[in-house]
Amino acid sequence: MLTRFAAIGATPGGGVTRLCASPEDGRARDLFRETAGVAGAGVRTDAAGNQFARFPLTGDSCAPLVMMGSHLDSQSRAGRFDGTLGVATALRVGAALMRARAAGARFNADFVAVNWTNEEGARFRPSLLGSGVYSGAFTADYALSRRDDNDISLGEALAGIGYLGSAAPPPLPACYLELHVEQGSRLEEAGASIGVVGRNWGAIKIDARFLGEQAHTGPTLMERRRDALLGASYAIAGLREVAARWPGRVHSSVARIRVEPNSANVVPALVTIAVEIRAGDNALLREAGEAAEAVLAQAAARANVTHDIATRTEREVRALPDAPAALVRRCADEAGLRRLDMDTVAGHDALSLLGLCPVGLVFVPSIGGITHNEAEDTAPEDLAAGLTLCTMAAARLCRAGGAPEAALDQED
Amino acid sequence: MLTRFAAIGATPGGGVTRLCASPEDGRARDLFRETAGVAGAGVRTDAAGNQFARFPLTGDSCAPLVMMGSHLDSQSRAGRFDGTLGVATALRVGAALMRARAAGARFNADFVAVNWTNEEGARFRPSLLGSGVYSGAFTADYALSRRDDNDISLGEALAGIGYLGSAAPPPLPACYLELHVEQGSRLEEAGASIGVVGRNWGAIKIDARFLGEQAHTGPTLMERRRDALLGASYAIAGLREVAARWPGRVHSSVARIRVEPNSANVVPALVTIAVEIRAGDNALLREAGEAAEAVLAQAAARANVTHDIATRTEREVRALPDAPAALVRRCADEAGLRRLDMDTVAGHDALSLLGLCPVGLVFVPSIGGITHNEAEDTAPEDLAAGLTLCTMAAARLCRAGGAPEAALDQED
Numbered sequence: 001m002l003t004r005f006a007a008i009g010a011t012p013g014g015g016v017t018r019l020c021a022s023p024e025d026g027r028a029r030d031l032f033r034e035t036a037g038v039a040g041a042g043v044r045t046d047a048a049g050n051q052f053a054r055f056p057l058t059g060d061s062c063a064p065l066v067m068m069g070s071h072l073d074s075q076s077r078a079g080r081f082d083g084t085l086g087v088a089t090a091l092r093v094g095a096a097l098m099r100a101r102a103a104g105a106r107f108n109a110d111f112v113a114v115n116w117t118n119e120e121g122a123r124f125r126p127s128l129l130g131s132g133v134y135s136g137a138f139t140a141d142y143a144l145s146r147r148d149d150n151d152i153s154l155g156e157a158l159a160g161i162g163y164l165g166s167a168a169p170p171p172l173p174a175c176y177l178e179l180h181v182e183q184g185s186r187l188e189e190a191g192a193s194i195g196v197v198g199r200n201w202g203a204i205k206i207d208a209r210f211l212g213e214q215a216h217t218g219p220t221l222m223e224r225r226r227d228a229l230l231g232a233s234y235a236i237a238g239l240r241e242v243a244a245r246w247p248g249r250v251h252s253s254v255a256r257i258r259v260e261p262n263s264a265n266v267v268p269a270l271v272t273i274a275v276e277i278r279a280g281d282n283a284l285l286r287e288a289g290e291a292a293e294a295v296l297a298q299a300a301a302r303a304n305v306t307h308d309i310a311t312r313t314e315r316e317v318r319a320l321p322d323a324p325a326a327l328v329r330r331c332a333d334e335a336g337l338r339r340l341d342m343d344t345v346a347g348h349d350a351l352s353l354l355g356l357c358p359v360g361l362v363f364v365p366s367i368g369g370i371t372h373n374e375a376e377d378t379a380p381e382d383l384a385a386g387l388t389l390c391t392m393a394a395a396r397l398c399r400a401g402g403a404p405e406a407a408l409d410q411e412d
Numbered sequence: 413m414l415t416r417f418a419a420i421g422a423t424p425g426g427g428v429t430r431l432c433a434s435p436e437d438g439r440a441r442d443l444f445r446e447t448a449g450v451a452g453a454g455v456r457t458d459a460a461g462n463q464f465a466r467f468p469l470t471g472d473s474c475a476p477l478v479m480m481g482s483h484l485d486s487q488s489r490a491g492r493f494d495g496t497l498g499v500a501t502a503l504r505v506g507a508a509l510m511r512a513r514a515a516g517a518r519f520n521a522d523f524v525a526v527n528w529t530n531e532e533g534a535r536f537r538p539s540l541l542g543s544g545v546y547s548g549a550f551t552a553d554y555a556l557s558r559r560d561d562n563d564i565s566l567g568e569a570l571a572g573i574g575y576l577g578s579a580a581p582p583p584l585p586a587c588y589l590e591l592h593v594e595q596g597s598r599l600e601e602a603g604a605s606i607g608v609v610g611r612n613w614g615a616i617k618i619d620a621r622f623l624g625e626q627a628h629t630g631p632t633l634m635e636r637r638r639d640a641l642l643g644a645s646y647a648i649a650g651l652r653e654v655a656a657r658w659p660g661r662v663h664s665s666v667a668r669i670r671v672e673p674n675s676a677n678v679v680p681a682l683v684t685i686a687v688e689i690r691a692g693d694n695a696l697l698r699e700a701g702e703a704a705e706a707v708l709a710q711a712a713a714r715a716n717v718t719h720d721i722a723t724r725t726e727r728e729v730r731a732l733p734d735a736p737a738a739l740v741r742r743c744a745d746e747a748g749l750r751r752l753d754m755d756t757v758a759g760h761d762a763l764s765l766l767g768l769c770p771v772g773l774v775f776v777p778s779i780g781g782i783t784h785n786e787a788e789d790t791a792p793e794d795l796a797a798g799l800t801l802c803t804m805a806a807a808r809l810c811r812a813g814g815a816p817e818a819a820l821d822q823e824d
Contacts (some may be wrong), residue, residue, distance in 0.1 A: 076673035077626060077681075110416075122675040205676075212487060214785040217665035217688055218613075218758035222655050224781070228664060232651055236645035243634050253629035254641060256676040257669065261488035263534040264617070264668040264686035265758075266784045269489075274676035276629055313784040346630035346677075369636070373626040374680045387785040 001088045001382070004031060005072070005078035015374025017079050019403025020073040020118040021049065021154060026161030028072040031390055032087065032115050039095035041113070045165025047140040048133035049117035049158045052170055055094040057107035064402035066394055067173035069114030070129070070349055075122045079181070079376020079385075085364070087115050089387050093394045100395065108401035110395060111142045112170055116349045117158070123148045124157075126205075126313075131352035134169055158256055175324055176406060177360045177384045177393060178350035182342075185369030192333045192340040193385040196325050199250075199343045200315040200351050202282055204289040206275040207310040208235065208296050210303070215267040223385060229259055229268040231303035238295035240274060242288055250313030251278040280343055282317050289314070304385060318351065324360030324377065324405035330408060331392040337385050358404050363388065382400045413500045414795070416443060417484070418488035418492035427786030428492050432485040432530040433461065433566060436637040438573030440484040442663055444499065444527050451507035457577025460545035461529035461554040461570045464582050467506040469519035469810055476814035478806055480505060481526030482592060482761055483542070487534045491593070491788020493795075497776070498591045499527050501799050505806045512807065520815035524582055525738060528761045531568070535560045536569075538617075538725075543764035546581055586814025587736060587773045589805060591798045593790055594754075597781030604752040605797040606744045607775030608737050611755045612763050613663075614694055615730040616701040618687040619722040620647065620708050622715070627679040641671055641680040643715035650707035651687060654700055662700045663757060664776060679743070684722065694729050701726070730763065735816035736772030736800035743804040749797050770816050774801060 008031065009016040009024035018024040029051060033043045036053030043053045057063075070086025090113035097111050116134070121127025124146040132138040144155030144164075158164040187195050212228035236254045243252035256274040277292050279285040293309075300307035325341075332339040342363065344351075350361040362385040367377045393407070401407035420443065421428040421436035430436040437540045441463060445455045449467030455465045469475075482498025482613035500527035509523050529547070533539025536558040544550040556576075571577040599607050624640035648650030648666045667684035689704050691697035706719075712719035737753075744751040754775070756763075762773045776798040805819070812818035 074627075075675055075678050078678075121677060122673070125676065138433070145414055183628050184629070184633075185793070214487075216595050216783040217667050218615075218663065218690055219756070220663075220781065220783065221592070221596075221660070222652075222663060223659075225665075227652075227667075227668065228663075230648060233645040233648035233666075236642060237649055238638075240642055241636075247635075248633070251630065251632075253637075253639075253679065254645075255629050255639075255678055255680055256674050257641065257671055259669055261656060262668050263532070264485055265533060265539065266487050266490075266667055266689065266789065267665065268667055277678065278630055281519075309506065344631070346628055369632065371628040412515065 001035065001092060004085045009135050011077050011374055013077065015077050015376065016074050017076050018072065018074040019123040020120065021157035021161055023161060025073055026163060029115065029163055032072065034238065035091050036113060037093065038097045041094055045163055045166035046167050046169040048130045049163050050130040050134060050167060051115040053094060053113040054170065055098055055111040057101050057110050063171055064109045065112050065173040066109050066402050067112040067114055067176045068178065068390060068394060068396040069116065070118035070178050070366055071116045073118055073120050075120050075372050077374050078372050079374065081181045081376060081378050082371065085181055089179050092387055093391050096391050097395060097398060107398040109174060109398045111398055112173065118154065119349055124154045128347055128349060128352050131349035135352045135356055136290045137352065143309050147263060158266055172357045174238060175358045175397050175404050176350060176353050177324065177362065177390065178348060179362045180348055181392050182363040182366045183346055183371035184366065186342055187333035187340055187363060187365035188367065190340045192338040193341040193364060193382045194389055195342045196328050196339055197344045197361035197363060198281065198320055198341050200318045200326060201278045201280045201343055202284060202285040202315055203344045204277045204314045206312045208275055208307060209310050210271045210274050210305050210307050212267060212298055212305040213268045217265050217267055220267065225267050226305050227267050227303055228262050228271040228305050229306065231300045231305040232257065232271040232273050234299035234302050235273065235296050238299055239292055239313060242291045242295060246284065246288065247252055249279060249284060252276065278345055318354055320354065320361060321358050324358050327393055327404045327407050328360055328362055328389065331389050335388050335392060337389060360384065413447065413504065414496065415497045418499055422639040423489050423786055425786035426491065427489050427788065428486050429488050430484065430486040431535040432532065433569035433573055435573060437485055438575060440528065441575050444484065447503050448525060449504065452510045453506055456579035457575055458579050458581040458636045459577060460542045460555050461575050461577060462542040462546060462581060463527040465506065465525040465583065466515050467510055467523040469509055469522050470511050476521045477582055478521050478809040478814050479524040479526055479588045479800065480529040480590065480806060481528065483528045483531035485530055485532050487784050488534050489786050490784050491786065493593045493788060494783065495531055497593055500759065501591045505803050508803050509807060509810060514755050519810040520611045520812065521586060521810045523810055525584065530566065532759055536566045537612035540669050540759055540761060540764050547764045547768055549764065563747065584769045587770045587809050587816050588762060588765050589736065589774065589802065590760060591774045591802050592760055593774040594778045595758055595783035596778065598754055599752055599777035600779065601776060602752045604750040605776060605794045606749045606751040606801055607754045608740050608751055609756045609773035609775060610732055610737060610753050612730045613690045613692045613755055614697040614727055616689040616697060616726045616800040620685050620687055620719055621633055621666050621722050622683045622712055622717050622719050624679060624681050624717040626681045626734050629677050632679065637679050638677050638717050639715055640717050643712045644669065644683040644685050646711035647685065647708050650711055651704055654703045654707060658700065660697065661691060661696060664704065692729060692755055693698055730766055732766065732773060733770050736770050738772055738773055738803065739805055739816045739819050743801050747800050747804060749801060774798065
């Protein structure tokens with residue numbers, strides 16, 4: 001199944017480009033729907049384009065739910081497993097549970113595989129839009145009105161591929177699990193195949209604007225130029241030093257820039273950069289965020305331009321709940337899979353649901369820690385380990401009526 | 413006539429956005445054609461989209477030509493006189509000469525008003541495309557195959573507005589004159605209304621590429637990132653220091669940048685920047701160019717990325733010929749217009765013809781030196797001074813059969 005998904009939007013370098021609500025995303029959604037349908041699930045699409053495949057294990061439409069999934073959208077020239085692994089694994093788990101039911105197993109919860117819309121934030125910003133609508137962080141109207149760089153809205157793009165849905169999403173599950181590639185190298189270094197995520201680093205995300213003044217790059221005297229791109233460049237250089245102040249404990253980045261008018265002969269008048277500061281400690285995050293804002297101000301002053309903060313979001317360090325993690329550990333140990341407790345630095349759809357229902361996030365290794373890159377890869381035995389673990393945990397959860405505490409007492 | 417042109421693509425801030433081969437450019441071209449036609453000129457469009465309006469002053473289709481013009485395309489949110497002043501003035505001069513002929517004046521050269529395609533290089537690169545095709549620096553095929561950021565070719569865009577021509581351009585003129593706004597403040601500071609351009613600064617233009625590696629901006633360890641935008645930012649900051657080493661004598665800029673994939677969560681893999689270094693002395697230009705290339709290499713090394721030079725063009729400092737300048741000085745003095753000999757730092761269409769025929773370039777003041785900006789302006793009396801001077805010079809040239817040396821001996 002991973003091979004079939006990887007063929008949709010495949011790049012020459014062995015990765016995928018499957019931007020949210022693109023024709024390629026549409027074909028991946030088709031495959032999700034067909035695969036789930038063949039396995040006996042009913043599939044519906046909600047107003048944010050999220051796809052839910054409900055596997056009827058109980059025969060009771062009011063049964064509690066166990067939900068598992070991730071996202072099928074990708075960055076440009078990205079890895080084939082990022083997101084897709086969690087969705088494909090959920091579909092395989094659903095099919096396995098349906099076969100178990102046909103063979104006589106009894107379940108007390110239904111299973112839902114989910115494909116969340118626009119996790120990446122590559123085409124439409126912000127990221128985590130679909131799971132954010134499901135969790136109530138965003139309204140569907142807000143999500144659908146986000147526009148890409150060609151001024152196409154998410155709503156228009158989803159309609160264009162036939163995935164602007166209207167179905168009510170399922171109610172909150174009794175437990176949500178997500179399998180994802182690690183996107184780092186800690187598991188590889190520890191020789192473990194399963195990462196049990198206990199915390200999510202905090203993040204400050206700032207869209208900063210530098211405002212200069214258009215002028216000719218030829219005759220205009222250097223001392224009279226007010227170059228917004230020069231200001232942004234000073235900022236980018238300075239923000240790297242913010243991370244360097246706390247080696248390994250603070251991550252910083254500027255990976256998106258927009259320049260107007262972006263003509264070789266015109267001093268840039270307006271430059272917007274997307275700044276990210278991440279840390280695993282709230283006090284440190286705040287201190288690094290203040291340092292970053294000071295860098296922005298110093299950079300603007302040095303370039304003789306002004307600046308402002310167009311948007312600023314702050315997400316604190318968050319702990320994941322104990323019970324789903326304990327269930328994952330138990331399953332890993334019983335399956336003989338070496339495991340490691342760890343943080344996630346990146347955001348994932350699972351984190352959208354934090355605080356609303358029990359949530360578990362499980363990693364498998366990324367070879368060499370390579371991620372958001374065509375060369376991203378995970379060893380076949382680690383892919384299998386992830387599937388084994390998710391199948392065990394989901395079966396126990398569904399037998400136990402969905403609650404992870406109750407599932408801890410289940411045996412295979 | 414300037415008001416009518418300024419209305420086409422007018423911006424709320426009082427400027428124009430009339431990108432090459434846009435619908436607005438098409439409407440400005442329509443106005444050029446209509447205005448010239450009403451005044452009795454025959455208008456044709458060549459394979460590069462250049463418009464030539466020939467005013468038949470001699471009745472002899474083999475008569476030598478005096479050509480005057482500039483460009484109707486603009487940067488984004490640019491000034492309404494940049495380029496347009498030279499074209500509109502040429503149309504007014506042509507009409508005045510036709511009236512003089514009707515009143516009995518005799519001429520020995522025909523007059524041609526020209527609108528060159530894509531002088532700005534804002535939508536299609538490089539700049540000076542139309543005049544470059546006319547001068548033989550580029551083939552028409554090369555020009556028409558240039559693509560904008562939306563992957564539309566100049567040929568497609570010109571066809572879309574009905575200005576992909578097929579007419580043979582007129583032969584080289586006996587003299588080419590161009591009136592342009594100064595885009596600096598030297599005339600204003602000197603209290604002069606006419607600038608007589610004697611030299612064009614040299615320029616080195618480099619498209620430099622920084623090559624990093626895609627990775628996640630969250631979990632990827634800082635020391636493992638190879639961030640192409642960080643490399644480009646170090647370069648932009650460093651290139652500003654190159655100009656600072658020779659205050660007033662070297663200008664440097666980076667005003668265009670392209671980032672891939674330009675997603676907030678992906679460490680940039682490929683960044684291309686357009687670097688310009690300008691100087692009025694060839695040895696200095698070479699030294700500053702070497703300093704700039706050293707900056708690029710140091711910036712790449714500091715960011716742990718690689719770099720290469722995608723394109724590099726070098727244009728030496730060039731002197732304009734004496735005779736057209738002498739004619740301009742004579743006319744200014746006789747009209748009582750205060751004049752100043754000066755350099756041009758920026759390129760202009762006139763410079764495409766340098767070495768092929770006698771070329772004169774005349775400036776009128778830009779208020780406050782403001783240029784490539786909606787607030788660009790020239791005082792009405794300076795606009796009138798430019799028209800007076802151009803009408804005098806063109807009449808003398810056309811009476812004298814086009815040669816500027818012969819025109820020096822003409823009187824009004």
